[in-house]
Amino acid sequence: MLALGGSTATPPGALTAPVVEVQSLAEVEQLGRDRLAGKIVFFNRPMDPTFIRTNLAYRAAGDQRFRGPAQAARFGAVAALVRSLTFAADDVPHAGMTAFPPEVAPIPCAALGLQSADRLSAALRADPALRLVLTINARHLPDAPSCNVIGEIRGREAPDEILVVGGHLDSWDNTPGAHDDGAGVVQAMEVLRLFRALGLQPRHTLRCVIFTNEENGARGAAAYAAAAKERGEKHLLALESDAGGFTPRGFELGSAQGPVHERAAGQWRALFEPYGVSAFTPGSGGTDVAPLQAQGAIVGELVPDSQRYFDYHHAATDTLDHVNRRELELGAASLAALIWLVDTHGL
């Protein structure tokens, strides 16, 4: 038995087939249909631990899960397995988005916990002809209605100009999603609570947006941006928290009007440094706020310490007991401080 976690777009079913381990999508093409037809392709390239920021390690290994199964299908594979995108030394599967272009018929695919991936790899070295029995009961259900959840404090001077702080309400199907993105949701709400608790009436309208469907198409983000455009709302700033409730280290900021992260750093870095928040880097916002940049908003993300994020990301272990209250609070306070500065002084 191996620890498996289904990905999206995976038709359920059971099959038995030989397994071919590969390290890359290019290797799939090199092996070709002759070697892969009727087989299960097992993508087993580990995340590279030498990246200091784990999201870069995730990105560098993520093609295996995102595009690997489609690549395997192109060359006749009947299923795909992917080594979980994690550094955790446990056997918990980490799943996530897997894409099949319209011209490729989806095949069953699943993520393997690291220990299971290592065991399968060892078993294949011992017996390259072994056949794997793969049973997947994940199903892709039809779409259903869902909503963004929005609350706001009306601005006292320019209520039609809006500052957004957000997170996303959904989580991957295999997890309660405490860090991804329960933390961001709580922090976004906490920003409004902090303004209230401190008796601060913002000049502009401060809006908390809890986006739906971030994980599976970002249609909450698209619907919010479309509604903003339709209603002629002017968004000055849209920040999100979607990288875990860990100790905050900085912000990524972007704007169609140029390197706004440098301006923020120049004006305010000294205010944040005593709190350990010092990295102001360029970015284009997280998934949920990114569409607002085209409407003139400065978009951005809270950047927390990344070391532990992929221990829990899209896995059953992303639970509340792995969230530290102080780290979570520091992130919310950092968001509130940046928003107060932009509200009060502009950026």
Added chain:
Amino acid sequence: MLALGGSTATPPGALTAPVVEVQSLAEVEQLGRDRLAGKIVFFNRPMDPTFIRTNLAYRAAGDQRFRGPAQAARFGAVAALVRSLTFAADDVPHAGMTAFPPEVAPIPCAALGLQSADRLSAALRADPALRLVLTINARHLPDAPSCNVIGEIRGREAPDEILVVGGHLDSWDNTPGAHDDGAGVVQAMEVLRLFRALGLQPRHTLRCVIFTNEENGARGAAAYAAAAKERGEKHLLALESDAGGFTPRGFELGSAQGPVHERAAGQWRALFEPYGVSAFTPGSGGTDVAPLQAQGAIVGELVPDSQRYFDYHHAATDTLDHVNRRELELGAASLAALIWLVDTHGL
């Protein structure tokens, strides 16, 4: 039943007495012998969560555990209870050093988990006359021989000049001490392993010192410093890791020759910043390396992120599963990098 953890210098035994809750040592003096004779004094001032660095919150509340029981004894109390020095929302007692000066006869004392402290406080508000049955079976055992554990890589140019990296082998009695200071021990050994793995032969002798008895008198540190002096060893640098195996944020450095942390920052901060290590602050070394400053050494400590440290400090929860491998490795690599720079370029 309340969650209790014994402190040092606590005679075992059982007693039943009324309880008086106080918030400070000064309040003990204000209440005086009339109100406290024959009673159990319960120090219940929480750590102040508004400190960003948790060690400052610990220091600000620590007088209750360190000197509170002796203060209570001076005014006739028969025992003392202390709210655990932690932010963890659990009920695990956190113990630690408690001192009785020679003129004060020790009384039983123990730490209370936060939930137990809150329950006791609520029970006292409901019934100020309640009597507590206190049973303590902790004992202070006689001294026994122990050793520092030392390994080194001899220097290729100046083997008589020494760079020390260290941690401490002992832990508080109620805990395996994974962060305090298993992490430091592993990191100190890892520094030597990294030099070996990278084929770096240090110019000066690189010595890993695993100190004994840090928690209960620092006699390993004293013995090491005395031996160094007796043997005429010249220590250039002595670094320790004793603040948990969390993501490294910087270094504290001190020297009898002036503000060495500024010199280190000026020369090398830019090299560390890509790794998120940027705070070079003054310090006088940790407990184990501090005595070497008087012998001319630059002394210092690795400064990791402090948010989670007191969740586990001196408690049964300071276990390996709360140590993140990447965070631990980053700390070891940071120590190795600073030591290599000092070894190669001087400071």
